[in-house]
Amino acid sequence: MPESSRFGHLPWLLLSVLILVVDRVSKDFFEGSLSMYQRIQVIPDYFDWTLAYNTGAAFSFLADADGWQRWFFAAIAIVVSVVLVVWVKRLKRHETLLAVALAMVLGGALGNLYDRVVLGHVVDFILVHWQNRWFFPAFNLADTFITLGAILLALDMFKSDKSAKEAAQ
Numbered sequence: 001m002p003e004s005s006r007f008g009h010l011p012w013l014l015l016s017v018l019i020l021v022v023d024r025v026s027k028d029f030f031e032g033s034l035s036m037y038q039r040i041q042v043i044p045d046y047f048d049w050t051l052a053y054n055t056g057a058a059f060s061f062l063a064d065a066d067g068w069q070r071w072f073f074a075a076i077a078i079v080v081s082v083v084l085v086v087w088v089k090r091l092k093r094h095e096t097l098l099a100v101a102l103a104m105v106l107g108g109a110l111g112n113l114y115d116r117v118v119l120g121h122v123v124d125f126i127l128v129h130w131q132n133r134w135f136f137p138a139f140n141l142a143d144t145f146i147t148l149g150a151i152l153l154a155l156d157m158f159k160s161d162k163s164a165k166e167a168a169q
Helices: 010-033 068-090 096-119 141-168
Strands: 039-043 047-054 122-130
Touching: 010 047, 010 068, 010 096, 010 122, 010 141, 068 096, 096 122, 096 141, 122 141
Parallel strands: none
Antiparallel strands: 039 047, 047 122
């Protein structure tokens, strides 16, 4: 994606907007297509569509709290989002992988932030399991992009660390 020195890597924030839109459309689709906890088998013994609401954070952390967690996690998401935008703006020209990673995390964070503020819960619809014995907590596309962005952040960190070590030799 082209960049100007004035805007740095800010054009990558369009990826964040795209992720936000795709996340919202997918959640609306599954909310309109499934009833709560209904499961549609996609890959037997491994993968289903389902509909679940999460009022907590990752892995339903604090989901049973009295409601204060909604605004607590929303505030965290807002602060993190501002930090990510500033970080993207300050990136150097060669830090494109980092810009993509941050844009992915931001898009996912904004997708879940919308759910929290507007709906009061995060809509999840992806269920990964093993033979109906082991279940990974349900998640959504926003969570997927946050995870992919975090993986890219780690890869960028290792790439930067390796480059620094090579330069020091």
